[in-house]
Amino acid sequence: MSNPMPTATTLNSTKHQRINIMEKLGDYWTLCVLVVIILVFGILAPSFFSAFNFLSTTTSATEILLLAIGETFVIITSGIDLSVGAVLGLSGITAGMAMQALGNDALSLIVGILVGLLTGLIFGLVNGFVVAKMNITPFIATLGTMGIASGITFLLSNGADITALPTPLTSFGSGNIASFISYPVIVTALLCVISGIALAKSRFGVHTYAIGSNQEAARRTGINVPRHIIKIYGISGLMAGASGIIVAARFASASPISGQNDELNAIAAVVIGGASLFGGRGNILGTVVGSIIIAVLASGLVIVNVQAYWQTVAVGMIIIAAVFVEQLRHRNK
Amino acid sequence: MTLKKKAAALLASSVLAGMALAVPAGSVYAASKSYTIALVPGMTTDPFYITMNNGAQAEAKKLGVKLLFQGSTAMVASEQLPVVNSLIAKHVNALLVAPADANALTPSLKTAAKQGIKVLTVDTTTADQSFLTAAVTSNNYQGGEAAADALAKAAHDHGDVAIINFDKGVTTADERNAGFMAEMKKYPGMKVVANEYCNDSQTTADSQVSSILLAHPNLVGVFGTNTYAAAGAAEAVKSSGMSKKVKVIAYDAEPEEIQDIKSGFIYGTVAQNPYKEGELAVEYAYEAVTGKKVKIPKSTKLNNLVITQQNVNKPSTKQWIYAESTQK
Amino acid sequence: MRGDQPLLQVSHVRKHYGAIQALRDINFDVYPGEVVGLVGDNGAGKSTTIRILSGVEVPDGGDVIFEGSKVSLKGPLDAQMLGVETVYQDLALALHLDVASNLFLGREELQRGWRGRFGFLNRKEMMRQAEEILVQMNVQIKDIRQKVGELSGGQRQSIAIARATSRGAKLILLDEPTAALGVQESAKVLELIKKLRSQGVAVILISHTMPHVLEVTDRIVVLRRGQVGGILTTKDTTLEEVVQYITGAKSQHSEKEGVLA
Numbered sequence: 001m002s003n004p005m006p007t008a009t010t011l012n013s014t015k016h017q018r019i020n021i022m023e024k025l026g027d028y029w030t031l032c033v034l035v036v037i038i039l040v041f042g043i044l045a046p047s048f049f050s051a052f053n054f055l056s057t058t059t060s061a062t063e064i065l066l067l068a069i070g071e072t073f074v075i076i077t078s079g080i081d082l083s084v085g086a087v088l089g090l091s092g093i094t095a096g097m098a099m100q101a102l103g104n105d106a107l108s109l110i111v112g113i114l115v116g117l118l119t120g121l122i123f124g125l126v127n128g129f130v131v132a133k134m135n136i137t138p139f140i141a142t143l144g145t146m147g148i149a150s151g152i153t154f155l156l157s158n159g160a161d162i163t164a165l166p167t168p169l170t171s172f173g174s175g176n177i178a179s180f181i182s183y184p185v186i187v188t189a190l191l192c193v194i195s196g197i198a199l200a201k202s203r204f205g206v207h208t209y210a211i212g213s214n215q216e217a218a219r220r221t222g223i224n225v226p227r228h229i230i231k232i233y234g235i236s237g238l239m240a241g242a243s244g245i246i247v248a249a250r251f252a253s254a255s256p257i258s259g260q261n262d263e264l265n266a267i268a269a270v271v272i273g274g275a276s277l278f279g280g281r282g283n284i285l286g287t288v289v290g291s292i293i294i295a296v297l298a299s300g301l302v303i304v305n306v307q308a309y310w311q312t313v314a315v316g317m318i319i320i321a322a323v324f325v326e327q328l329r330h331r332n333k
Numbered sequence: 334m335t336l337k338k339k340a341a342a343l344l345a346s347s348v349l350a351g352m353a354l355a356v357p358a359g360s361v362y363a364a365s366k367s368y369t370i371a372l373v374p375g376m377t378t379d380p381f382y383i384t385m386n387n388g389a390q391a392e393a394k395k396l397g398v399k400l401l402f403q404g405s406t407a408m409v410a411s412e413q414l415p416v417v418n419s420l421i422a423k424h425v426n427a428l429l430v431a432p433a434d435a436n437a438l439t440p441s442l443k444t445a446a447k448q449g450i451k452v453l454t455v456d457t458t459t460a461d462q463s464f465l466t467a468a469v470t471s472n473n474y475q476g477g478e479a480a481a482d483a484l485a486k487a488a489h490d491h492g493d494v495a496i497i498n499f500d501k502g503v504t505t506a507d508e509r510n511a512g513f514m515a516e517m518k519k520y521p522g523m524k525v526v527a528n529e530y531c532n533d534s535q536t537t538a539d540s541q542v543s544s545i546l547l548a549h550p551n552l553v554g555v556f557g558t559n560t561y562a563a564a565g566a567a568e569a570v571k572s573s574g575m576s577k578k579v580k581v582i583a584y585d586a587e588p589e590e591i592q593d594i595k596s597g598f599i600y601g602t603v604a605q606n607p608y609k610e611g612e613l614a615v616e617y618a619y620e621a622v623t624g625k626k627v628k629i630p631k632s633t634k635l636n637n638l639v640i641t642q643q644n645v646n647k648p649s650t651k652q653w654i655y656a657e658s659t660q661k
Numbered sequence: 662m663r664g665d666q667p668l669l670q671v672s673h674v675r676k677h678y679g680a681i682q683a684l685r686d687i688n689f690d691v692y693p694g695e696v697v698g699l700v701g702d703n704g705a706g707k708s709t710t711i712r713i714l715s716g717v718e719v720p721d722g723g724d725v726i727f728e729g730s731k732v733s734l735k736g737p738l739d740a741q742m743l744g745v746e747t748v749y750q751d752l753a754l755a756l757h758l759d760v761a762s763n764l765f766l767g768r769e770e771l772q773r774g775w776r777g778r779f780g781f782l783n784r785k786e787m788m789r790q791a792e793e794i795l796v797q798m799n800v801q802i803k804d805i806r807q808k809v810g811e812l813s814g815g816q817r818q819s820i821a822i823a824r825a826t827s828r829g830a831k832l833i834l835l836d837e838p839t840a841a842l843g844v845q846e847s848a849k850v851l852e853l854i855k856k857l858r859s860q861g862v863a864v865i866l867i868s869h870t871m872p873h874v875l876e877v878t879d880r881i882v883v884l885r886r887g888q889v890g891g892i893l894t895t896k897d898t899t900l901e902e903v904v905q906y907i908t909g910a911k912s913q914h915s916e917k918e919g920v921l922a
């Protein structure tokens with residue numbers, strides 16, 4: 001670069017401009033929807049604003065949220081992971097079986113947790129391999145592993161719950177601080193922060209967006225796309241494993257049917273959070289909001305004594321509205 | 334920008350409208366002095382629980398208390414728990430629950446009891462019962478015994494039988510199994526040759542019974558411990574062409590099952606009394622909440638009735654048949 | 662501008678796709694800091710030539726000689742390592758990422774110390790360098806935090822070219838960079854190409870727009886049916902003559918190999 005020649009016009013034109021506040025707010029419009037929903041419930045039934053409801057709603061949100069974190073990474077790369085619900089169930093069962101076999105002590109707890117996480121990770125890596133190396137579309141690849149995971153779950157468990165879980169695990173699952181924040185919520189929040197930072201601030205995150213935005217471009221700039229995709233699905237599997245263990249801890253039993261249909265709620269949470277199924281768009285904060293909206297609707301509708309069936313109706317409406325508003329926002333630009 | 338605002342407003346108002354539509358006027362606040370009791374069934378769509386709700390509603394009306402019926406469409410603890418938690422947050426006076434899992438709801442139900450909410454289980458129950466005001470259920474053990482007696486009688490005390498359980502680890506299922514097994518021992522000519530679990534799947538039960546029929550030519554009866562297990566078993570028997578020889582005993586008295594008895598598709602069924610369960614549970618809950626000095630039995634087990642072609646048309650049987658919809 | 666040794670020599674390169682002989686015998690060279698136009702009718706073999714030079718395709722025969730030594734390019738990374746950057750017809754930018762992220766895609770600046778080891782980006786440094794690059798290349802972007810998808814076609818083209826130069830390229834391959842652009846935007850891209858030459862970077866420019874080719878190139882290589890129909894010195898030729906070579910009305914086929922002009 002021999003002769004840089006900065007001119008007045010260029011200096012002026014590249015000066016940072018404050019990003020429009022409204023635009024920033026627009027990114028978080030789902031947060032406003034959440035606030036409105038909470039206010040409506042609170043006005044209709046003041047008991048909605050109780051510490052217990054906060055405790056139980058946030059705790060029940062963790063199941064979907066943990067899956068949705070992994071799903072966010074996957075969806076940003078323009079993939080989809082349908083297997084997370086089934087992997088959640090399987091991880092709970094493998095962790096439970098390990099702990100049942102080893103007894104009620106600290107070693108059993110640690111080994112059990114590792115077995116559960118490893119189960120999730122392996123399934124995630126297999127998903128990634130099938131997608132990235134065998135070139136099978138994510139929908140089909142993870143539909144396949146979904147079936148495989150749920151089949152193995154029933155083969156291993158014979159359909160029975162595993163209830164002999166170590167006491168430290170179950171007291172973690174039902175434990176809380178000041179009857180306000182449960183341990184599962186703390187762990188989930190921690191994972192949200194870590195993955196949120198990884199996505200927004202790290203090279204890994206930029207490459208994730210780049211692959212979803214333009215996979216060919218990412219490949220041409222030297223990013224090892226297949227390896228990155230395998231890692232992404234690995235994260236998704238790992239989160240499903242974590243969710244499986246936490247669900248088992250919360251319910252003091254590992255059930256082969258837990259996690260069923262969770263993948264659809266997780267995808268819904270991510271989409272409500274502003275991610276695009278075409279890739280390149282999405283963030284953890286949005287996903288957190290999406291997951292909480294789903295959980296708040298579930299608890300709030302019961303509290304105001306509306307049939308719980310309305311939850312799926314409301315979530316369905318919000319998904320469509322979310323995608324519609326995102327489309328408007330992006331068309332406007 | 335305006336487009337954005339419009340869209341947001343549209344969304345907010347549609348959500349609000351949806352809720353306004355869904356909230357029946359005046360149902361949100363219970364009158365301050367009256368009591369609210371909530372019934373959380375295993376499944377809101379199951380005739381058994383709908384019948385139970387009818388009994389509970391009738392009793393609640395009689396006592397002048399408000400009864401809420403809230404639950405999930407699948408018998409899954411993870412879907413039941415948020416409902417239970419929300420009702421605890423709402424601070425109902427009493428909670429009647431049919432737990433989908435013997436352990437999963439315990440921490441929450443304990444919290445409820447600690448907060449002064451009377452907790453009763455109906456139908457299924459929890460492993461730890463220390464915090465329960467009462468547990469009302471059908472006598473599932475007696476139901477299993479009654480099924481065994483009916484099959485033995487039909488087979489003239491001679492032949493092989495199989496049991497298809499609907500689930501493992503659910504108290505009601507285990508007790509039906511235990512009752513059936515114990516009672517069968519009393520018949521020296523009878524032998525239980527298969528003890529399978531179909532995981533609440535009709536098709537699984539179907540294929541299990543098909544293989545059992547091949548393996549055991551002396552089979553004379555199958556006990557399916559719930560609707561699905563029995564329906565699958567009956568399907569297998571029918572397609573093997575052995576309906577004459579192999580009798581299927583079902584559980585529960587859904588209108589469809591009654592129809593199946595009349596048509597001969599199944600031999601008989603063990604009918605529970607969910608209506609009575611609902612009545613009793615509300616009565617006990619009311620007594621506990623109002624602090625009346627009546628002694629509430631910790632555990633109540635209602636007996637069952639075996640319905641076969643012999644008694645299916647009797648007027649006294651009618652009240653045992655489950656309802657398909659909520660009584661107004 | 663022309664140095665003594667060619668930066669790139671293409672010698673007897675051949676390539677076929679099944680029965681189609683896309684390149685029969687391609688011979689030309691490029692000197693450091695030289696802008697060479699590659700023109701020819703549709704299907705003449707321009708894009709195929711570029712794909713071979715950028716490592717995307719492997720030739721069936723012939724040699725690619727870079728800075729005096731024979732190279733075999735097995736992939737795009739091989740070419741990039743040598744200092745050959747390609748700006749593709751379809752741009753290869755991530756539209757959802759901002760300008761700075763695109764400029765640094767695949768070679769991001771990381772923080773120092775432990776944060777860098779965890780892959781934390783040094784956004785500040787990337788922004789600073791990005792501005793520097795854009796100023797240097799005279800590319801006008803309002804805000805480098807803008808997503809590339811929100812920019813105009815010309816701006817995107819400029820960013821793609823700036824990205825190629827910022828990677829220390831010695832030779833930049835441009836495949837129809839002005840094809841989708843309006844008059845003003847095209848003018849900017851042409852300015853950018855002149856800028857590259859002034860910085861000593863060699864450019865191979867594919868274009869169907871002859872006035873553009875005549876405006877910025879030093880020499881013009883005309884391809885016809887997978888062969889070099891002629892090599893013209895831009896300042897000594899005219900639009901009419903170039904078109905005659907493209908259509909085959911004129912040809913320089915000769916026994917002499919290598920440089921013809």
Ligand SMILES: Nc1ncnc2c1ncn2[C@@H]1O[C@H](COP(=O)(O)OP(=O)(O)OP(=O)(O)O)[C@@H](O)[C@H]1O
Pocket residue numbers: 678681682683701702703704705706707708709710
């Ligand atoms: N991947 C391929 N498979 C088969 N044939 C190909 C392939 N790529 C190019 N060709 C053929 O090779 C010949 C040269 O194509 P090339 O794309 O290099 O032409 P071009 O000069 O870039 O044309 P245009 O001006 O239309 O871009 C054409 O006949 C084309 O059909």
Ligand SMILES: [Mg+2]
Pocket residue numbers: 707708709
């Ligand atoms: Mg071309």
